[in-house]
Amino acid sequence: MDALLQQFFNLEIMAKALPLVLAGLRQTVVLCLVVIPLGLAGGLLFALVSLSSSRATRWSMIAAIDFFRAIPPLVLLIFVYSGLPFAGIRLSPLAAVAVAFFLNTSSYYGEIYRAGIESVARGQWDAARSTGLTVAQTLASVVLPQAIRNVLPDLVSNTVEVVKLTSIASVVALPELLYSADMARSITFNTSPIVLAAAIYLVMLWPVVRLVSRMERRIAS
């Protein structure tokens, strides 16, 4: 029991690792502020293209979305970060993460937006268009607000997944939360810094996970 405490909940080591881990947390926050807006915007783009009236456009977008949903994000990230340099494209860790996350998260967000847009009754389109709104106006002021409200729990829950996913940036040596904690672990030969990082992820994400559960239950009932 004592060994367990020493190994996982060593407060002394946690205190020593804290500055490093907090610096990592700052990087994680920066990373989220880059990849979440990018994914939300990219997802909207993916969704609109996948609802295009041209069959060829529609199917190629759906194929691309399924392709990026089939590849594990870590594989995509390693491909972008260490495969592309062979073709002369060398990206910094942050740029590589941004590119890989854009392709992966836009595909997931895109599917959610698409389900949302499809859940809005056809009559809403017809009514809005017949009052003289353009396609863009109809989308922006009539369809999207309803679509987003309908899939809000899914959007929030996917955002939780994206925040969790930023931990894989540690594999390409981007000094985010997990990377910093793992560094502290390898210096101290003690697992407590990773427990500290886990606690930080929990504090950040637990409230959101609870929120998602409640939103889902409210919509289900």
Place this chain on the structure above:
Amino acid sequence: MDAWSRFLDTFFKRELIEQYLPSILKGMLVTVEIALAVVITGIALGLALAVVRAWRLLPVNALIVVFVDAFRALPPLVLVLLVFFGLPNVGINLPSFAVLWVVLSLVLAAFAEEIFWAGILSVPKGQWEAARSTGFGWLATLIYIVLPQAVRLTVPPLTNRTVAITKNTALGTVIGVPEILNQATTGQSFSGNATPLMMGAIAYVVLFIPVVALGRFLETRFAWRRA
């Protein structure tokens, strides 16, 4: 050399494809084995937890909710590193594939419990009451009346979530599980060429495109509509 042949030489070099095909195939086998093990234990544990939760014993349910929430909030890679580096220091030595299997099973169990539980809640109370009043026991009601209706609703979200979590087998590369990504990056660093990595990416697409497409089909077929 023109751009096209340079591209081929970088990502699809013939000799390297032949050289690394066996190890990529071996990696695919490892990935499939771990993925299947995770799917079976994860979904079974998730279903078991949802059934226990239907008992509505307050302290037990509180524990289940804490477990589910924690495993939904923690990044799987954090858990993998925590278990892989932490356990040996307290005298428990698990091989790396076992660490990956246990961690991913627990993560899948957490998500599956939540989905099954939502399914169970979606069955109207009248179904329970009707079944109980015809003489069905509690467990028989759950098994014959409630679960069959609940599970129908859970198929599409459960499929998508299961695919997303089994893709996390790629995280095993970080702790040295010889799955696809691990074989591919090893091949890349030995050959100094991106071909093995491209082969690895293709291997994942070959394995996962069918399940992603299945998820898409189930979504339209079972139409998990909320509104």
